[in-house]
Structure formats: C-alpha cells, structure tokens
Amino acid sequence: MARMLVAIAGAVGALALAAPAFADVTAGVPGSGGGNSATGSAGSVQVGGGNTSGTSIGSAQLGGAPDLSAGTSQSTPAGGSAGGNTAASVAGGSNSADHSIGTVQSGGVSSGTSASASTSEESASVSAPATVGSGDDNTAGTSVGTVQVGGGNTSSGSAGTVQSGPVTATPTVNLAGPILALSDSLPVTVGGTGGNDASGSAGTVQIGGGNGSSGSAGTVQVGGSSGSTAAGTSPAAPAVPAVPATTPSTGSTGGVLGAQHTAGAQTAPKGSGVLGAAARVLPYTGLALLGFVVLGLALLLSGGALIGRARTT
Amino acid sequence: MRARRDHATAGATRVAPARRRLGITVTLLGALVLAWVGTVWFWQEPFTALYAHVEQHRLAGAYEKRDAAYAATRTSLAAEARAYRLATRAGQPLGWITIPRIGLHAVLVDGTGESQLADGPGLYRGDFLPGEGRLVYVAGHRTTYSAPFANIQDLRRGDEVVISLPYGAFRYAITGHRVVLATDVAVLRSGDHEELILQSCHPKFSATHRWLAFARLVSVRRSARGRPV
Numbered sequence: 389m390a391r392m393l394v395a396i397a398g399a400v401g402a403l404a405l406a407a408p409a410f411a412d413v414t415a416g417v418p419g420s421g422g423g424n425s426a427t428g429s430a431g432s433v434q435v436g437g438g439n440t441s442g443t444s445i446g447s448a449q450l451g452g453a454p455d456l457s458a459g460t461s462q463s464t465p466a467g468g469s470a471g472g473n474t475a476a477s478v479a480g481g482s483n484s485a486d487h488s489i490g491t492v493q494s495g496g497v498s499s500g501t502s503a504s505a506s507t508s509e510e511s512a513s514v515s516a517p518a519t520v521g522s523g524d525d526n527t528a529g530t531s532v533g534t535v536q537v538g539g540g541n542t543s544s545g546s547a548g549t550v551q552s553g554p555v556t557a558t559p560t561v562n563l564a565g566p567i568l569a570l571s572d573s574l575p576v577t578v579g580g581t582g583g584n585d586a587s588g589s590a591g592t593v594q595i596g597g598g599n600g601s602s603g604s605a606g607t608v609q610v611g612g613s614s615g616s617t618a619a620g621t622s623p624a625a626p627a628v629p630a631v632p633a634t635t636p637s638t639g640s641t642g643g644v645l646g647a648q649h650t651a652g653a654q655t656a657p658k659g660s661g662v663l664g665a666a667a668r669v670l671p672y673t674g675l676a677l678l679g680f681v682v683l684g685l686a687l688l689l690s691g692g693a694l695i696g697r698a699r700t701t
Numbered sequence: 702m703r704a705r706r707d708h709a710t711a712g713a714t715r716v717a718p719a720r721r722r723l724g725i726t727v728t729l730l731g732a733l734v735l736a737w738v739g740t741v742w743f744w745q746e747p748f749t750a751l752y753a754h755v756e757q758h759r760l761a762g763a764y765e766k767r768d769a770a771y772a773a774t775r776t777s778l779a780a781e782a783r784a785y786r787l788a789t790r791a792g793q794p795l796g797w798i799t800i801p802r803i804g805l806h807a808v809l810v811d812g813t814g815e816s817q818l819a820d821g822p823g824l825y826r827g828d829f830l831p832g833e834g835r836l837v838y839v840a841g842h843r844t845t846y847s848a849p850f851a852n853i854q855d856l857r858r859g860d861e862v863v864i865s866l867p868y869g870a871f872r873y874a875i876t877g878h879r880v881v882l883a884t885d886v887a888v889l890r891s892g893d894h895e896e897l898i899l900q901s902c903h904p905k906f907s908a909t910h911r912w913l914a915f916a917r918l919v920s921v922r923r924s925a926r927g928r929p930v
Contacts, residue, residue, distance in 0.1 A: 674902025
C-alpha cells in the first residue's frame, strides 16, 4: 500500500512537471485580480483572481476576492440593542507558484470583527480590525512546501518556507455611560516595509515585511515590531470614538535575526537597455540542495522511529 | 481490571500496523527525496530538464520563423542591433548561443526572469545585444532547467563563445572569471566597449554568489540577409 502511494505520487509529479496541460485540476471563483491559470498542474485550488501555478502539484492560492461579511442585530423590549459584524477581504495581488509542490499562497488579508450593545443609558462596543500584508504579488517558483500570507513574498527555488507580510491590528473598546466614558485602543504592528525574500533557502520563517535571506538555511526573521497604546477617559461624555494612537507606530525595516539585502552599492545599470530597471540581486540561476538533504534525512529518521515504535508496541 | 487491560492491548494491536505502514511510507519518501538529491548532484534536476527541453524545441521553431522573416532596416551594426533589441519582448527567442567547451548549443531567450531562465539561457534586459559595443550579459541555470551553465567553471582563457543572431554571428573569447556576491549588481553596469559576461549561481548547489565568466569580442560576421537592400 505504501509503495503504491509513493509510486502514484512519483508518477503524478513526473507527469505534471514534464507534460504541460496533462492534469489540470482547478477550482476557480471569479475575483478581482484577473484570471487564474493552472496549466499542466495537479491538485490546484485557486480562489479569486490573478493566480498562476503552471506545472505544479498541490497548490492552494487565494487571490483578490470579493468582500465577505456577515452580521446580526437584535432589539430588546426595553429599548436596547445588540449586534455583531464580521468582514474579511483579500487584496488583489497575484500569486505565482510555477513548477512548485505543496504551495499555499494568499494575498493581503484584511478582517474586521465588531460587537456592540446598548441600553437606553449605556452603550459598549468592541472592534478588532486586522490586516496581514499588502496587495503585492507572491512568488514561489520552483519551490517545495511554501506558505505565503500577505503580498510581497518571494521564495523561488526554496524548500520549507513560511512567509507573512506585515501584521497590523488595532483592537478598540468603547464604553459610554451616565457616569463614565472610556475609549481604549491598542494598535500593534509587526513587520517593516517591503516584502520578504527567501530565494534559494531552506527552512525559512519570515514574519513581517522587509526580511531577506537568500541562499540560507534554517533562518527565522521577524520584522521590526512596534506597539502603542492610547486611552482616554472623560466624565459623562457621549460615546467616544477610538482615539488615535498618541505614539505613532515606528515599524522598522529589516528582519531581526537573519541576513539582509545589501542595498548600499546597488545601482541600476547605466546602460540604456530595454527596461533600465534597477536590480537588487543578480539573476537567480541556482538551487538550494541543502534543504532537500535535510528533508530527506528527517523523513528517513522519522520513518525509522515510527517503525521502531511499532515493533516495541 | 482485566477487561481494561484487554481493551488496551487490542488498541495497541490496532495502532501498531498503522504506525508501521506510516513509518514505511515516510521512510520511502525520505529515500525518494535523497535519490532525487543524488540525481541532481551527479547529473541535473530531471523534471525541469524535461520542461526546458520541450521549451527549447518550441523556441527553436519560433526563432527559425523569426530569422527567416528578418529584414534589416539600418546600415550600421549598432543601430541594427538596437532595433532588434527594442523589437524583442521578454521571453522571445533572440538567437543561438554556442559554447563548445561545455557542450552548449541553446536558444538564447530575451530576459533573465524566472520564466525566461526556465526556457533557456537569458539575456539581461537592462544591458545590450551583441553589436551595440556595450555589455552583453547572459545568465543560465546551473543545476535546473537543463543546466546550460552547469560547467561554467570549466571555461578556460581563449575558449570560444558564439552568439548567432539574425543580423550576424559574434565570436567571443573567454578572458577570465570572477566570483561575486549575489547582490553585487554593479557588474550589470555596462562599460563603453563590447564585453560578454556569462553568469550562473555559485556554489553549484547554493545561490549566495554568482560565477561570472568574461569574454571579449573577437570577430563579427554580418548576415547577408541582415544588410539593408
């Protein structure tokens, strides 16, 4: 049974990579980011627009998608009311996972949850809007086991990569009553500006934007984090809206632990070429094999341990 | 008490075969991954090689048509090269690149993006074409997609590199090599003389650096069809 599964997986992989348009299994939902393409792929799920996964296996891509929201409200006989609302949307960046295996990609995600309740004399509300990443593009060409959330992530030629764009959350509480009005918010930001790059790497985790770890192994990077609080109280005042943060967020660029792109001496080529675009790194033409060696050894050891435990049971 | 022990024993009996099957599956997967690593190490990545082979075949056909339909409109070689460059879109075939020392004869693609380099050696679009008297920068994969520059380190001083385009054939001779950081984009900056740089990732199974082979122009043979009538 195990041998058969492996043989089937191998055959599907070989055929999907070798023969474009062989096994195109795609479930698409129209979105805002353009069309979807999964030519020559197996087991692709694409939701929203702007997704590409040519000659790949097991890709799940969530591109620009329409807003989803749900809400409830109820009135009480005493003149009060209560309600709640939840909304989510995905920004319309494009996802690309050509020649990849096991890729999960999502554009920038915005969500908001709020709840409120009021009586004739008092009111209270809680909201928690949050965003992850931007509407930029995700790229995971020729990679294995990649998870990218939020836009602006690149992990070409890598294995076992987890990337998340900057995370921003602003939970807010409002209370208003005959004696006391209170408003409190706690904006929190994790990550800097720009995208994450883990091309040619193995076992990389990057959270927040502005992280770079090309050609590395076992790197963990967390973008600059910052947080600020703001609270305001006033006696017997009407319901107060959330007060803006008194200390502005100071999101920093660059990851904390890993290596960074050296931006100093990088200039655009002076030649009047076709595009004249600035390049940050020289063209990528390699493959990080170390990650696959580690993956293979880990699988062998895990399998051996499982067999050993089965014998002793 | 005894009933409970019997129940636990029965549960363990059920778990053991399942765990053994899972263990065998995971072990086989690990062996497959390591076999694949060995294939890449001693030869090249087989799946992407197949893909590149198919793409090269397609590009060869497309270039044949393009070459047959080519008619020059400029008198100077530099102007002709520039017009050809500006008329080419990313991903289109430009011509042939031949390097006898490393056994390379492949269609040269316009662009060094991921999709272009998957098709074959690519010409960096920020620089120039042969004949313009500036930098010609060509990148190619070293382990994947047929690995056109797998043995770039074997190039020796004086080795021949020929780039054939519709308007002429350009013969270069290798002058040396250098290893630079992947972020050393200053090498993309063109000088005021014709030079060819071939680039691939280095070390072979990493991407931290780039191996650059430099070549100077030795001779140009203009295509008879390429000359304006």
